[in-house]
Amino acid sequence: GNSVTQMEGPVTLSEEAFLTINCTYTATGYPSLFWYVQYPGEGLQLLLKATKADDKGSNKGFEATYRKETTSFHLEKGSVQVSDSAVYFCALSDIAGNTPLVFGKGTRLSVIA
């Protein structure tokens, strides 16, 4: 079945550091891929997505590229801020889009000033 594996946290970085959170997936065909972010005390919200191979999703300075050859969708940001402290979830949707998203376990990021 479909699955998502993302790096375990917590990840602690200093402000302005470079961020990478790894995400790899197992799926049949070419799923859509997502990164969701959960700020403290809130629900999940979509950060970015990519629907086909080689697509790059981007938002708020975050980027992720859909790599079919390595079945990966790593999240990156060049310079993190304290306000980026949150839990980040990688997720996939099968090509038919008619089953629930499959989520990774989440990675907690803490950014210190």
Place this chain on the structure above:
Amino acid sequence: NAGVTQTPKFRVLKTGQSMTLLCAQDMNHEYMYWYRQDPGMGLRLIHYSVGEGTTAKGEVPDGYNVSRLKKQNFLLGLESAAPSQTSVYFCASSRLAGDNEQYFGPGTRLTVT
């Protein structure tokens, strides 16, 4: 648009009591979902619905029931609450077609003593 709303935001129950959590969405989405989130466990799907009048089991359905009598509402019931059901519950919805991007509510924090 209010998006996805959840009622109540907080609740404390005694073991054996029952309650219903209400999720409402105003985006005319076909699909709705209930998740629970526990520390270190990520999101776990409880039940979901692919349309009005339908329900399906997710990963952890035991001890919960659901109903989708109206397209915009998805109810999660606990008939006899147990301390193991202490958690944060999230509702989400998504369109029928497309990449299945999910929209989440703000969550309900439930404590069972």
